[in-house]
Amino acid sequence: DTGVSQDPRHKITKRGQNVTFRCDPISEHNRLYWYRQTLGQGPEFLTYFQNEAQLEKSRLLSDRFSAERPKGSFSTLEIQRTEQGDSAMYLCASSLAGTRFTDTQYFGPGTRLTVL
Amino acid sequence: GDSVTQMEGPVTLSEEAFLTINCTYTATGYPSLFWYVQYPGEGLQLLLKATKADDKGSNKGFEATYRKETTSFHLEKGSVQVSDSAVYFCALSDQTGTYKYIFGTGTRLKVLA
Numbered sequence: 001d002t003g004v005s006q007d008p009r010h011k012i013t014k015r016g017q018n019v020t021f022r023c024d025p026i027s028e029h030n031r032l033y034w035y036r037q038t039l040g041q042g043p044e045f046l047t048y049f050q051n052e053a054q055l056e057k058s059r060l061l062s063d064r065f066s067a068e069r070p071k072g073s074f075s076t077l078e079i080q081r082t083e084q085g086d087s088a089m090y091l092c093a094s095s096l097a098g099t100r101f102t103d104t105q106y107f108g109p110g111t112r113l114t115v116l
Numbered sequence: 117g118d119s120v121t122q123m124e125g126p127v128t129l130s131e132e133a134f135l136t137i138n139c140t141y142t143a144t145g146y147p148s149l150f151w152y153v154q155y156p157g158e159g160l161q162l163l164l165k166a167t168k169a170d171d172k173g174s175n176k177g178f179e180a181t182y183r184k185e186t187t188s189f190h191l192e193k194g195s196v197q198v199s200d201s202a203v204y205f206c207a208l209s210d211q212t213g214t215y216k217y218i219f220g221t222g223t224r225l226k227v228l229a
Contacts, residue, residue: 004159006159031215033216033217035217040221040222041221041222042120042205042207042219042220042221042222043160043205043217043219044219045216045217045218048214048216055214056214056216091159091160093160093217095215097215102215103148103167103209103215104150104162104165105162105215105217106162107152107159107160107161108159109157109158109159110158110159
């Protein structure tokens with residue numbers, strides 16, 4: 001069990017550019033969540049996957065955001081035409097649904113995005 | 117909708133002092149409750165959890181009891197150390213099947229030697 005990993009850890013981009021983040025969950029975990037955390041705030045839910053299916057998206061996830069989880073393993077979060085308001089820490093978490101630990105999520109170290 | 121309210125920080129304590137960080141929640145149904153800790157530059161680490169009323173979660177000297185009657189889940193530690201300095205987040209897991217978390221705004225703890 002190597003934990004949840006995220007790449008890159010830091011990303012600086014210019015407004016209008018596209019960025020993509022990757023999350024590798026704990027290997028046997030079938031659920032994967034994305035959250036966004038702005039400075040001084042708690043994380044806010046963006047979207048989640050059960051295996052490869054994206055089952056819920058928050059209203060925070062505008063049309064410029066898209067997430068995928070091909071083959072139910074790693075996931076990517078892409079932001080198109082970035083805006084300064086997208087600057088935040090993007091956190092990924094995974095869990096094992098269908099067990100008594102369904103509601104326990106394990107978080108990665110996050111990707112800090114800065115949009116100039 | 118569901119929500120979590122935490123006491124504002126920062127909280128500054130001397131080493132070996134008693135710690136309480138207040139957390140109250142609003143939820144439909146009976147959510148699971150969690151405390152996570154975030155050290156500088158790192159992601160969130162699960163500290164403890166409780167899944168039903170009167171459950172007590174504990175880990176590394178930290179404790180919190182699920183109080184349904186007061187809708188609270190206050191975090192306590194009898195004697196803090198400098199290494200406990202971090203941001204602490206209270207969260208609930210929604211029970212609609214998503215199990216997404218609703219977090220409080222976090223409480224920064226600074227422990228002085």
